[in-house]
Amino acid sequence: MGTAPAFNIMVVGQSGRVGYEALLFAASLRASSPKFAGRLIVVEPQPGPLWPGDPRMPGDLRGALQELGAExxxxxxxxFGAAxxxxxxxxxLLALPEGEPFVFFDSDTLVTGELQEVPFDxxxxxxxxxxxxxxxEEELYWPGYTATWRALYDRFGLEFESSLDLTQPDEYWQRYLYFNAGWFFGADPQAFGTRFRDYATEIRNDPPEELVLQSLDPWLDQVALPLVIHSFGGGRPGPELSGLDGDVTCHWRVMPLxxxxxxxxxxxxxxxxxxxNRIKKVLKGHEPFKRFIYQGRGRKVRALFDQSNLPRPERKLRNRIKKEGFWMR
Incomplete structure (x- = not known):
């Protein structure tokens, strides 16, 4: 693999679960990607009318992140805010330096390999x-996948046909450009973030009539994201990026899973x-981390399953963990 150009990494950090996850991300980045040459930028929402309390991280979390070189x-x-x-x-994204390539990761991600060797374009x-x-979601009186997605592309003046995966059948969800927003990347966070905000707020505030039966919470980011990526000339990741959600990163979501x-x-x-110890003393402040990592609950959950033959769908996995009394998030 070649080496990627210099880029920054963004994760969100705030009070509660997300801040602890950001610290875990930072620790795994430093351990697993020693060649990473860019900045790790933890963006933090500030108090304001859209937050009922103070969303900023406590001092011990901030200090631990800064010790690991996070900005x-x-x-x-x-x-948006708390709603x-x-x-x-x-x-x-709008807090990141203009014109510098970025990779965003959800905070509940673990770095397990060398990110600098992922050939991002x-x-x-x-x-x-x-x-x-x-x-x-398929509904009794809905217009179908094609009409729903086409209405969004039309709203923003985007060409629709080239976004389709023609190897997938018509009216099957995988034919249409759709991502998990757990990671994404681009050339300029200011341009990307401005367009992402503009698309997402318009879809939320004035959705096309084809979306009338559709819920946008929590899916709004994942509805707008493919439109943004397509508008910048991007699309589905190629095999060269398979290390993401593979050998290089893991979007783990919740400790039991x-x-x-x-x-x-x-x-x-x-x-x-x-x-x-300097990481442990902070992370133990988050109850799921304390119980699963430090008190052995994680190993008990792991012993319940054959990782090469897991129950499908994910709901069955969750239900078994809940039945045993081990579920936390």
Missing amino acids: IRPFESRD YPNGNKIEG FDRPAASMRREGTWP LYARESDRVVEVLEEVTAP
Whole structure:
């Protein structure tokens, strides 16, 4: 593999779960990607009318992140805030330096390999394909996948046909450009973030009539993201990016699912990077981390399943963990 050009990484950090996840991300980045040459920027929402409390991280979390070389940048929540926390990944982009390529990761991601060797093409943005057909939802009187997605492309003056995967059948969800917003990248966070915000707020405030039966919460970011990526000349990631959601990163989502289904390598990295005392004393402040990583609950959950033959769909996995009394998030 070649080496990617210099780029910055963005994750969101705020009070509560997301801040602890950001610290875990930072620890795994430093341990697993020693060649990473860019900046790790943790964007942090600031107090304001769209937050009922103070969304900023406490001092011990901030200090631990800065010890790991993270740069904490504030941003104002003007369009989303507590009513739609996924909007942090949209508004936070505007805190990043203009014109410098970026990769965004959800905070509940673990770095398990060398990110600097992933050959990102920042002029062709892409996003995670580790997704299910969550949106749009099939409804009795809905107009169908094609009409729903075409209405969105038309709204923003985008050409629709080239976004389709013609190897997939008509009216099957995988034919249409749809991503998990757990990671995405682009050439300029200011341009990308401005367009992402503009598309998302217009879809929320004035959706096309074809969307009348569709819920946009929590899917708004994943509805707008493919339109943004397509508008910048991007699309589905090629095989050269398979390390993301593969050997290089893992979007683990919640601790019970990490221990139940992820690879031995992911568990090994998790337990190694959380072992140092300076990290442990902070992460133990988050109850799921304390119980699963430090008190052994994770290993008990892992022993319930054969990782090479996991129950499908994910709901069955969750239900088994809940039945045993081990579920936390």
